[in-house]
Amino acid sequence: MNDRDDALRELFHALHAEDEARAPSYQRVMSRRSTARRRIGPLVWVAMLLLLVVWWKPYPPTEHPTEAVAPPSESLSNWHAPTDFLLRTPGRELLEELPSFGSSTPVIPSIDQSAKGVSS
Secondary structure, eight states: OOHHHHHHHHHHHHHHHHHHHHSOOHHHHHHHHHHHHHHHHHHHHHHHHHHHHHHTOOOOOOOOOSSOOOOOTHHHHTOOOTTGGGGOOTTHHHHHSOOOOSOOSOOOOOHHHHHHHHHO
């Protein structure tokens, strides 16, 4: 290894040792945290109680209509979706009708008609 690498490694170890010396112990940090909880706990309960009192403030009764107005029943049958125009495509009429190819079945004369045609 290089002398520079060794020097850097020693400097980083020294910095790490200084940080460990300055850092408080785990027990000390946890004890501060629990005392903060003990101080804040009652404040949180008081704030929640105030919010409940404000939220449950009695309001004057609202007047309800005696008879609900029902929308006309035909309004749903006349309703069209706002995107219906997308369904109107060229050639749509071909899809809405059955195709007609004229007379697809040949007319076959019956025996009576063929006998009449022969004798006349």
